[in-house]
Amino acid sequence: MSKQLDASAQGVYLITVTPFTDSGALDLASTDRMVDFCLEKGVTGLTVLGIMGEATKLTMEESRTYVKQVLARVNGKIPVVVGASAPGFAPMKELTDSVMDLGASGVMVAPPSTLRTDDQIVSYFQMVGETLGPQVPWCLQDHPVSTGVQMTANVILRILKNSPTCVMLKHEDWPGLAKLTAYRAASDKGEVKRFSILCGNGGGLFLPEELTRGADGAMTGFAYPEMMVDVVAAHARGDRERAHDLFDAYLPLAKYEQQAGVGLAVRKFLFQERGVIASDFVRKPGPKLSAQDVADIRFLVKRQEKRLRELG
Known part of the structure; x- marks a missing residue:
């Protein structure tokens, strides 16, 4: 059983990919390897069934099977948050109850695209809280x-x-630094309770700046989770220069991985190259990398390795 999510959450909650075999079936052996890899790299938590986890391409049964496998492998070592956004409240409640029973720490909910006005948005999330019930902590995306x-x-x-x-707030608006400042000012003045803010902007493309503005860490994905772990740790000990130097070393590859449409294929390719997952298969509709893409990625990895050696 993982620790329940609460407002003190900080560090790096890595958004996981969902590993498939070359034929597109769930790959549970690779799922175990991926969990072990994340734990070894020092992540504080995991987030599963996110957008980059291809959640919308899984059946309800596959979603449950995958979450069960992740939770069993994590074995309570770190919190696990599950994406529970759904078109209606009944499927949201069904998935939430199911994953909380399996030992999830909490769920994450994003607004449906049908919401237009501020009052509609506030009212919708009031209903989310009522639907999930008083025992389920949740993260607003x-x-x-x-x-x-x-x-x-x-x-x-x-x-x-x-x-x-x-x-918790998963803060992914872009540009969002002014919003971060506003949140922290409001909680510092006691206008709102203190809540955890984890940033998800484009694989952490603004992570050092967001940490300086008061974020508690990152909740996003990148094929090198140790980048976020090391940047957050350097920042926490007051070494802002080191945090930025490390971040800069990984930035070209992080930027490449954030290309709209192709980013997930890049991340899965890199995980496969690193021996984390057996296949880089992306379910349809999904991108495929060209030979030129692969050449770009390998070139950037070499430069990244060289820069990291220089930084020690």
Whole structure:
């Protein structure tokens, strides 16, 4: 049983990929290797069934099988958050109850693309809290690029005031530094409870700046999770220069992995190259890498390795 999610959460919650075999079936052996790899690299938590986890391409049964495998392998060592966004409240509740029974630490919910006004957004998340129930801590995902829903800082603060079980914000708006400053100012003044803020902007493309603005860490994916772990650790001990130097070494590859449409294929290819997963298969609709893409990636990896050696 993993520790329940709470407002003190910090560090790096890695968004996992979902490993498949070359024929597109769930690959549970690679899932175990991936969990071991993440633990070895020092992540603080895992987030499964996110957008980059191809959640919408899994059946309900596959989703449960995958979550069960991850939780069994994690074996309570670190918290596991499960993406529970759904078109309706009944499937959201069904998946949530199922994964919480299996030992998940909490769930993450994003707004559906149908929401238009501030009041609609606030009302929707009031219903999310009621649907999940008083025992389920949850994370609010603010990712307008994927949802099409714009939530201002004020709207998010209203949601947090209304929802005692919302303990974390996955902050993915871009640009979002001013929003981060507003959240921390509001909680510092006691206008809203202190809540955990983990950043997910493009594989952590603004991570050092977001940490400086008061983020508690990262919740995103990247084929080199040790980058986020080391950057967050350097920042926590007050070595801002080291945090930026490390970040800069990985930035070209992180940027390449953030290309719209092809990013997941890049991440899975790199995980396969690193021996973490057996296949880089992406379910349809999904991108395939060209020979030129692979050449680009290998060139960037070599440069990254050279820079890391120089930094020691």
